[in-house]
Amino acid sequence: MGPRISSYIGLRSRELARNNGDDPIMLEQLLSPRQVAELEACSLTTVYKRLTDGEYDAVKDGNRTLISAASVARRRESLPKAQYGIRAGIKGIPPKAEAAA
Numbered sequence: 537m538g539p540r541i542s543s544y545i546g547l548r549s550r551e552l553a554r555n556n557g558d559d560p561i562m563l564e565q566l567l568s569p570r571q572v573a574e575l576e577a578c579s580l581t582t583v584y585k586r587l588t589d590g591e592y593d594a595v596k597d598g599n600r601t602l603i604s605a606a607s608v609a610r611r612r613e614s615l616p617k618a619q620y621g622i623r624a625g626i627k628g629i630p631p632k633a634e635a636a637a
Contacts, residue, residue, distance in 0.1 A: 566595070566602035575608060586611070 567575070569583045572592070576583070583603075586592055593607040 565605035
């Protein structure tokens with residue numbers, strides 16, 4: 537989970553109950569589409585498209601749509617790593633010629 541998401545989730549967590557002094561039971565963190573758009577640096581339209589495509593898990597609470605923070609983190613972790621400096625085969629750029637010995 538990214539630092540922005542985890543710090544935000546930490547601020548939003550609520551303690552439900554204690555079991556004889558054991559660890560507290562925490563509610564799953566739920567975010568509004570506007571909060572998700574801010575965290576993901578995208579538009580609300582993109583958030584709703586991702587919801588339609590099943591990229592986020594969400595629930596309805598009356599009129600409110602609430603998105604699971606875990607599904608936001610899961611989507612972010614599933615993104616491919618960026619590759620920099622690879623020339624061969626990308627957009628028709630030929631591989632760098634080997635230096636003559």
